[in-house]
Each structure stands twice: as C-alpha cells, then as structure tokens.
Amino acid sequence: MLTVVTVVLAAVVLAVLAVGMGYVLGWANRKFHVAVDPKVEALLGAMPGANCGGCGYVGCSEYAEALARGEAGVTLCAPGGVSTAEQLADIMGIEVDQACPYRAVLHCSAYEHQRLQRREYFGERTCGAANLVGGTQGCAYGCLGFGDCELVCDYDAIEMVDGLCIIDYEKCVGCGACVRACPRNIISMIPFKADRMLVVVCANKDNAREVKEVCEVGCSGCALCARKGPELFSMDGGLPIIDYEAYTPDHPDLEIAREKCPKKTLVFMGKPAEPESF
C-alpha cells in the first residue's frame, strides 16, 4: 500500500512538474518572443547548450553571436567537439577542414632594427607590462616584440622574429587568442577570402614626418591607395583601411594600390608565406 502510493505519487508529481514547466516555458517562449538573428538561433541549436563557458564566452548564446559576427572560430566548443564544429561550419557556410576563413593578421612590419628604440627597458619582459609604461620604442602603435601573442598561441602558429610577430598560416586556426592578448590591439581577425589577403601592415596613424622619425617602414599616410582604389580603400587619419566586406580576391584595385604604395605597407599575407615580403 505504502509502496504503491509512493510510486504513483512520485510519478505523478514528476509528470505534473514536467507538463507544467514545459507548458509555462512554451507559453513564455511565445509571449516573450524577441526576434533573433536566425543564423544565431541555428548556431545555438547546433551547440550542446551546456553553457559551460569553456569557450571563453559567457554561455552558448554569446558564443553563437560572436560566431555569427565572424569574430570567433568554430572549433572553440569543448563539450561539442569535432561534430559540433562541423555543424557550426555548415551553418556558417564554411569548411572546418579547409580552415576557418578568419585568420589573425598583424598590422606592423617593422623589425627591431627598423624602429627607433627610445630608451632602455628593464621591466617585465612582456608586451602587457611594457605597454603600461608607454612602450620601449618611438612608435606608440607598433609591435613591442616581447611575444605575448606567441605565448598564448596554442597552435604554435606565432614566432617572434627579430622583435616582430610572424604568423604561420599553415598552423593558424583563427582562435583569436593573440588578438585578445595583444595590448596594442594591432592583431585583428580578417576573413581570408583567398589563400593570400592584402593587409595594411602598419598601425601608426600619425602624419608622415612623425612616422618617419620613429620607423623606417611605417605608412606615411599618402592616401595614394585610397585615391587609386576608392572601392576598397579609405583613409582613417594617416592610415588606410581595407574594406574586407567588399573585398574580392581578383578585385583590380588590389594590385593597383599595392603597386602605387610608396612605403610598401600593403602586403599580401597568407599561405604559402612569401619568402621575403620587402
């Protein structure tokens, strides 16, 4: 008797709870519905939904949004593993094996000997620490060369060569760790629409004279590229910006701008690596 009542009551309590909660949530879902980007929703549906935070984002939905914006790679979900990465790649319309189209690029090309060293630096040998005291060099924008990005790269895709971070695109998977690590924010993720992409390899927005004082190779801000190829190039202060939305691998502006650039700060990056860029 006691057993029967307990068993029946337990089953009924659980079932009532399941139906009740399900109904309330279904009702709430319709009542409180907020339009969400269908792509985000599709991505979210493909994720395990454990909200473990292992990807470094706050929950699955934030990761899905970052994915949809193209800021994150598809391989970050640890609980989901390879199969989830493949589904996410399917939704994003990219191939996970062929590599995610977002890759890190460095906007600086000055090796240590090419930039003015302003003073001796005795602090902690990390970019983060050096950046706090204004850097070790004349250029307030460029690569500091202590290799914070190299340290955070889990894929050994970054090597510091003569005080400059060199990215190996054979190894880079586009996780974005280096972008977050760089205190000077001169690494960015761009969509690799071809194996090799044109990149502005300077981050100094100052005028030509100031740039010349601190760096042998920095962009002078002559705006030739923006004049010759207005469809893809525009100027932001003393620095050109490439519109990667409009970018196509065979766009005629690319070659024109690259040929005209007097400082050769427009460089193709990607794989195979160019033997010697300049």
Next chain:
Amino acid sequence: MAEAPKSRNFIGQAWLVILLALLYGGALATVHTALSARIAENKRNETYSVIPILVEGADQSMTAEVSVEGQNGKELTVYRVLDSGGHHRGWVLPAAGQGFADQIEILIGLDAEVSTIAGLYVLGQKETPGLGDYITGEGFRNRFRGKPTDRPLVVVKSDPKANNEILALTGATISSESVSGIVNRALANLKGPIRQLAPGGGEEQDEASSPADRQGETGP
C-alpha cells in the same frame, strides 16, 4: 504563425519527456522503498552505537526516542537511555552549532537526574586538522564528564579550579569554546523540559515498553 499548431503539438513534442518523467519517478520511488529501511537504520545506528559511550551501563536496544518541546518552542527528539534491566540510566540529546570552521554536531549524555553530564560525543566536525579536530578525541571529551548542569560551562586556559570549568585545547580555544557553547545552549533549552519527563511513574512504563514495538516496525 506557429502559435496554434505549437500548442496542439505540445503533447506530441513532449511525450518522451512526460513518459520519462513517469518512468523515472516510478523507478526512483521503487528504489527508495527498497532502500529506505536500510538507510533509516544506518542513520539510527549512527546515534545508537555511541550511546553506551555516552551513558555508562546503557543498553542500546533498550533506548527509546522521546519527543520534547524545548524552551525555544521547537520539537526535538531526545533519547531515554535504559540499561538491560530496564532501569533508567540517563538521557542523550543531540545538539549542533557553529564551530571554528563549520557546523559541529554532538551528542550529550546526561545522568538520570539531569544533574551532571555523563559523556560527550562529536558526530560531525570540520575543524582545523591537527588542532581543532582534537575535540573528537577522548581526552577532550572526558573533560566534560561529571560536570554539573546547573551552571553554564566556562572554558579556561589553565588548570580548572571550579567544577564548571573546562580546560581548553592548546591552540584551539575557539573550537573548545564552540563545543562548550553548544552544550550550554542545548542544556539551557532542554534541561527543564526533560526534567519534567520525570523518571519513574507511569509514563516511564509506557516509554519502556515502546522500544520493542518500534524495533518491530523498523525491521526490514
């Protein structure tokens, strides 16, 4: 657009969840009925097995559970301890309180007249290893034996002079104070009500006969 079909499809979509809820609910209740007697006995044994340590000459099979309303108005279960001959030997009351690190759970043994402490046992504690956890040791517990219940216990750091003084553990004064504080509070709360359940008289006969009945009920 999906509103109407959605609500009609609700059962269709969630049938698996509801079925599982029924199934799991039933399964859990079955497991519970199969094991609950054993678990209850484990819990009971935890207290009963130490009763002979708390009150000398006690026979654990003769112990009776008595419900008492404390001075703070809450109902509590205390144990009336008898020896194998059915003579009243004392009382055991459970008490708990904040220790140095976490809750300390203790059992206090009292003599039949509720005038002195017969023994103390620590059921659960998480005091600092190597210092505070010595409260579980026999040496410390025996310091409570024979102390009077009419005056609150006081923890001292040098040799006790008055008979209500307890010597603190070296390096664990707070743990020692916590235990004596728990004892003081429990006694203040329950001493009166227990005394009213005076040993002797018709009531005891009822209680004395109950252990056998209860044993029969909880047996598997």
Next chain:
Amino acid sequence: METLTGLVLIFISAALINNFVLHYFVGVCPFLGVSRKIGTAFGMGCAVTFVISIAALLSWTLTYFILRPGAPLPSWVWAVAGGNPATTVDLSVLSYIVYIFVIASSVQFVEMYVRKFFPALYKSFGVYLPLITTNCAILFACLEIMKHLQDPMRLWGLHEALALAIGGGVGFTIAISLMAGIREDMDICDVPKPLKGAGIALIVAGIMAMAFMGFTGVQNGVETALSSLLR
C-alpha cells in the same frame, strides 16, 4: 532577536567563512572561466545571486510542502487513500531531480522575461543567465536548504533559506570579483608557460582560499557583538 542573530550568522557564514567557491568548491567552473575582466565577473556574480535567491525560494517551497518527510501534500494524499496515519509518505527521493528541473526552468523563464521587458538589463547581465544552469552553486544552495528541512531538529524557515542563498551569492560575487582583479593584473606578469591560464588561476585561488581561512572564527565575535548591540 535570536532570530536576527541567527540570520546574520547564516549570511556571514555562507558569504565569508564557508565561502561557496573557496571552501565548498562549488561554482569553480565560472570562477575560472568568467574571471578575466572585473566587469564581467561582477555581472556574473550579480546574476548568480539573483538566480540563487529565486532557486532558494522555489526549492524551499517545494521541499516544505511536497518533498520533505511528512510534508503536507503527500500526507494529505496518504490520508485520502486511507493509509495508516502512523507512517508517512516520503518523496525526498525526488528532490534532486525536482531541483535541477526547477533551476533549469526558472533560469530560462527569467531569461526570456528579462529579455522581453528589460532589454537594457538583459544586455548587461542576461547573457550570464544560461551559464548559471550548470552552476553547482545553485544546486548546492538547494541541497543545503533540503538538508535543513529534512532534519526536524533544524527545520528552517523561508527567511533562513534566503539568508543562506543571498549570503552564498554575495560570497560568490566577492570571490569572483577579487579573482578577476588579480587576473587583470596578472596579465602583465611573466608566468611560466605551462602554468598560463588555468594553472596559475588555480594557484591564485589556493592562496585566496588560505586568506579566506582567516575568516574562520569570526562568527563568535560577530555573535557577541550582535547580542550586546541588540540588548
């Protein structure tokens, strides 16, 4: 006034002395995962505090009326079925499943509600809500409350359950915010490569746990102070 002292002690104990993260190790995953920026960490802490209070409210209600041994609802069913009044129906075996169910559903409900009616609030803290479902701190609070409702000696009221829940949430917020502050500064330190990330974070947490051990024993002082204050 004894009640008030009791509540304050429960709160302080949950927030500092037996800090959820640093003493009971519950909520370690978000503690390590979402502690890179102070702002994010604080938002996470607030969200946890909020959800933990709701979960405590719901789980106390369900436990008190349905799940504890001798609760009103099963007793009533038992009486209707004509069972022997000496025995009781015990549904406590369902506790875990009900708690996790309630936590998951209420988190989802709150998330939808906030997103619809308080978009600004949702932007700042709604994103943390789903992450909380699998946060052990919430379930742990429910379990602690259950423990105190199963034992008739320490039958907790709703106010005590809420004191524990809010104390736990505040403790979590304190711990994760401190951790985020330390990690922000640690970004500029030269940490050995193998320890980067989780390794050094755990060691820092260990040192923090040691520091929090200094709170043990505080409750005695607090109790004395409160009782003299309230007298």
Next chain:
Amino acid sequence: MTRGEPTALERFINGILPENPVYRQLLGMCPVLAVTNGMKPAMTMAGATAFVLILANIMISLMRGLLKPHLRILVFTLTIATFVTIADRLLAAYMYEMSKQLGPYVPLIIVNCLIISRCEICASKQDVRVAVADGVGMSLGFALALASIATVREILGSGTWLGLPVMPGFWPNWGIMVLPPGAFLTLGLLLGMVEWVNQARAKKAGKRE
C-alpha cells in the same frame, strides 16, 4: 559530415589520456577539488561518477532515435538526475560513512559538465557499444585524475595512502593539503606539470619532423 565518428576502441582510449576530462578538458572541477583530501572518498566519488556516466550513456544511446533537438538537454538532465539519485541512495544504504563524508558532492554529480558533454558528444549519436566504451574510458580517465590529486594530498597532508601509513613517523603532516587551499594548489601545480610534459613532447615531435 566529413569525418567518421570514432570507433569504440578510439573512444575508450581517448577518455583515459588524450582527452582526459580533468587535465585536458577541465571538466567537472567541483568534485575534483572537493573530495580529493583522501584516496577513499576520491575513489568512491570516481565510482559513483562512473556508475552515472556509464548508465546515462547507455540510456541516452538507446533512445537516441527519439530525441528531439530542443528537448534533448532536458532529457539528458532528467536521466542523469535519476541515476545520481539512485547512486546516492545506494551509497547511503551500503556505504553510510562514505556517503556522509561525501555529503552534497554526490548529488552535485548532476551538474558535472563531464557527463552531459559525453551524452551530447557520444551517446546521442552512436550505438550502445561505443557509448559504453566511451563511458568506461572517460570514467577511467576521471578516476585517474582524482587518484593523482588525492595521492598527493593524502600523502602530504595525512602521511597515509588509502588510510595506510606511508610516511616516516617524524613526518609533519601538512595540514594545509587536506584543507581547501591544498586542493587548489595541488590541482594548479599538477595541471602545470601535465602541460609542461605536453609542451616538451610537442616540441620534440616538432623537431623530429
């Protein structure tokens, strides 16, 4: 799907070291820290987790054809919570002391990400045979991780291993190791060591190429 799902044997081996749930995936940290102050509770915990993981894997794998995408997490949670309750009751009935010592950490298995992630990755996609292999492999990996941490903590903290004295009599027990800070410190350092070995091996492999 460009890649085939791993076979049973691969799943089994993966769980133990290459994808070790604790050291490689950082899943299920809560029990790893909380119950490793001695070998006995750690092993009991590993056993309980294995029980839940394997049975939940079997159950989910059996009904993988019936799962609806948006309700699958709910079904996983229900299944896991049920098996956790059963494990909890069994412990309370047959190993009461241990169950009391583990306290709330047995029910907290429900929110151990390890189990739900195995249900999602493996059991909901592959047949029972593979799911069992995966469950056993992951459980062994989890047990291995718990054992390594518990060994360090118990030997340094109490001078014993599985309750047997192993340190010489004059050994001053490091009380801190059995307290919460010891858990964080031990896991942090062990994690660093594993990472160090991995990096050294990766470097070696890189050179050989």
